[in-house]
Amino acid sequence: MPRDLFEDLVNAAPLAVPPMPAAFNRRVHQRLNSRLLAGQLFDLAFKGLAYSFVHLGLALAGLFVFTCTGRFDRPDTPQGDPLS
Amino acid sequence: MNLTDLSDEQLAQMAAREGSDGPAFVAILERFRERVWRICFRLLSNEADASDAAQEVFVRLFLNRQKFEGRSKYSTWVHGVAVRTCLGIRRGRGRRQKHERVASDETLIPGTVGRPETDSAASLDLMKMLENLDEMDRALLIMKYIEGHSHEELAAMFDLSVSACKMRISRARDKINAEYGTSDGAAE
Numbered sequence: 001m002p003r004d005l006f007e008d009l010v011n012a013a014p015l016a017v018p019p020m021p022a023a024f025n026r027r028v029h030q031r032l033n034s035r036l037l038a039g040q041l042f043d044l045a046f047k048g049l050a051y052s053f054v055h056l057g058l059a060l061a062g063l064f065v066f067t068c069t070g071r072f073d074r075p076d077t078p079q080g081d082p083l084s
Numbered sequence: 085m086n087l088t089d090l091s092d093e094q095l096a097q098m099a100a101r102e103g104s105d106g107p108a109f110v111a112i113l114e115r116f117r118e119r120v121w122r123i124c125f126r127l128l129s130n131e132a133d134a135s136d137a138a139q140e141v142f143v144r145l146f147l148n149r150q151k152f153e154g155r156s157k158y159s160t161w162v163h164g165v166a167v168r169t170c171l172g173i174r175r176g177r178g179r180r181q182k183h184e185r186v187a188s189d190e191t192l193i194p195g196t197v198g199r200p201e202t203d204s205a206a207s208l209d210l211m212k213m214l215e216n217l218d219e220m221d222r223a224l225l226i227m228k229y230i231e232g233h234s235h236e237e238l239a240a241m242f243d244l245s246v247s248a249c250k251m252r253i254s255r256a257r258d259k260i261n262a263e264y265g266t267s268d269g270a271a272e
Contacts, residue, residue, distance in 0.1 A: 007229070010210065010229045010230060017121070017122045017125045017126065018125065018131055020117065020118065020121045020135075020138075021131070021135045024117060024121075024135070024138070024139070025110075025113060025114075025117070027135075027139050028113060028139050028142045028143065029105060031139050031140070031143050032105060032142070032143050032146055035143055035147070
């Protein structure tokens, strides 16, 4: 019965694997650290700073309105609040 | 507690609770690095690419350490991450580069230096044969016949059903046999 060429070659081929590169663990940790750093910088730029700018922008807008109109509208205070 | 006494799954659970690459993740790295390296090298056939891929595998393992749900063995899950990482790298590089690598394979496998010509030639023939297959079929054959994984493990690694796995392997072998023929023990 004819034999499977692929099976013959798998058995015959040594397919040697070279030893791992030196300092492999250190490189993994370095790559991981840079990936984490990139992730944190991304979060800072697109989440933290964006959040800060939105709130700072609202504060500046409120200041502008107060300067022009003399009214200090706080959306979170109920209507008729004597302190508003 | 000695981390070396823990099972893979217990280590994975500990690593998932760690906030950084702490002792459990380091133990996982030590435990799996040789296996991951071997898989990466066999799938990529190149030391530099395999090193890059193996590092990327451990980064992905860390970043996704809370996603292991225990539906398969942890080792199978790790091997699946390694296979998918290598497939992604190979797909990204295109076929032209792969053919160049295979053509120079004799210099890329240091272990074959000084071995008999026939072993080296068989290794090269095998890699050339595999290059003609679809990426996933190639990886399936390597993981099945060279790494010795069962169909069930392969199904979990490649996210296929067991029957689909068997079918793909059978078709890939048929394709190789159709292209290169069968031997009557001539390769012995």
